[in-house]
Amino acid sequence: MLHKLSFRHGVHPPELKELTEHVRIRRMPYPDEVVLPLRQHTGKPARVMVGAGDRVERGDKVAAADGFISAPVHASAAGIVEEVGIWPHPDGSYSTAVRIKVDPYSAQAARPRLVPQWEGLTAAEIRQAVQDAGVVGLGGAAFPTHVKLAPPKDKKIETLIINGCECEPYLTTDHRTMVEYPERVQLGIRIMMRCLSVDRTMIGIEKNKPDAIETLQATLPSDLDVTVHPLTVKYPQGAEKMLIEALTGREVPSGKLPLDAGVVVQNVASVGTIAEVFETGLPLVERIVTVTGHGIRNPSNLIVPVGTKLRDLLDMCGGMTDDAFEIVFGGPMMGAAQANLDVPILKGTTGVVVLTESQCRRVQSYSCIKCGHCLDACPVFLNPQLLGSLAKAERWEEMEANHLMDCMLCGCCSYTCPSNIPLSQLFQLAKAALRKRKAA
């Protein structure tokens, strides 16, 4: 290999994946109750279709997609709809959710259904089937997958990139998916290549998952141009634009989408889910979640029904240790801290990380000493120290002129800052303020 496959800048946080990287995926028993918020994806929330008292089987649609950039929500367990009302959402607000009392005597078998035979379907039919199954990006952002499968006609897609980097510390969801379900990933790739009519697929995997690289390489299809590319271990290698740079050498222009570089990027877990939809006909009702961190007794990789409450999931993993301190949905770099144990696991929840008190020591924030560490860390070549001081002065427009909108909130700047300035939180606020101003 002539050049190392990677991108410029970035950081090297401790990987901490040893807790769960060799733990086999187990299936979690059904909890007593599942909570399905209507807002689980980027875009418009789904429209509710059931009412209190209705009996639903596993896989039944409880809320329909509202528009193109939206996804339906399906019952993840058979039972009786208890209530359609407000419930704590992982983003800290209360939002409308369908609460289902799970029937303990149900076999949890889905209704007999037609399994779509993808070989005979057109691209549009595959897209429709993917949307009907409520598939969203399982890497965290939860962007409806069918939208990515519908590129505008004037944009030529040359390459499909499968994201198996999983660069966030602790998380092993994608890793275990690749090791245990390689055939499913390959089938998903096959279906997506047909739908997008691309000839080339590149699978990017960080080098710290040798077993995943080996398994996928061993199962590669012989009739298609699919290649596996081991990548340098660096954060945020799994960010869409960084991955494209590493694999194709192309840089996605500022403010543009991967489509503009002729690329579609999909997470391995989403690809696996697509394969499952066409294998069983069952919509997205469960996902693999890594429950890990030094604050949990039995770190595990679990197949969890969507809508399982955080409390039930923690109990399943032996509960929290005495020095558990903070619970994060997603990875520790970009994930969101949780304040309520009743929040449900969403389609986009990649992992639950329980951190201990010693890991969350309260640090004082000092003044910027202009050391420039953040500039060396920022993978999109922004100037976080300048943006940070502008954010403190609430000079949002100037921040926008300094390309704030290219920031993906990866947290590299906050991670390297020796003065502990919460830079990425400041940028998150600035982006929200600018969005609000534009909407007004």
Added chain:
Amino acid sequence: MEFTTIMGSVAILGGVGLAFGTLISLAHLKLKVWEDPRIDAVTDLLPGTNCGACGQAGCRAFAEALVAGKIQPATCTVMGPDDITDVAEYLGVEAGEASKRVARLLCAGGSDVAVQQAEYRGLQTCKAAVAVAGGGKACAWGCLGLADCEIVCDFEAIYMNYVGLPVVIPDKCTACGDCVEACPLDLFVLMPLEQKLIVQCKNLLEGEEAEAVCQVACNACGRCAADAASGLIEMVNGLAVIDYDRNELATPDAIARCPTNAIVWVEGSQFVDKPELVRSATV
């Protein structure tokens, strides 16, 4: 030789100055735009805070609107009655009548009554706390007490009391609306002083669920709606909502049976500071 050089320079510069001076004075006569001198005079009478509470772009814009007769002096909420009379007399117009409005907080969940379910350690502003799991309070609608409103208030009309609730001083509040904009949970509302019946809660939960997160939450029991004049109070989405178009029907009777004191009858300031409690709290 040297003397003539110096005098020459003085003469040239003086000449240039004279020539431009003449040009400017000619331009002043020729291009003059007449402006009502009263605008400047009225601007001097106004408070000059440029708060925008009157709906104009600042005090001078307000003065222009006053002189043009588009607006009445009493629209300015910063001036006292004497100042308003001064302006009205100067312009020879009616002072007009505007009911005094103040900012009211639709939450009474101070740290003594609202449940804190988690500790928030990030950036100490309300906006930042809302972005991280909604801050530490169990009630997702309640005041976070990180004083964004106090900081943004230009009139020092807001201070945080001993339980972390912003106290609005009605005499100082000009209803400029800065706090309304600053609050990420939209808890501030500008209300006329005559609206004394206020539901100090925005929690959409009902019954025991509401009381579990805050002792002074509205649990939607409906007693106030039953006790008040019919049609005044309605229960909507787990909250008592007062129809202020019928404000004249409001009486303190409505609050008598409220089990949580979520609905209150406010005379003057909403919350008070209790110095003796401040002292005991710090011990």
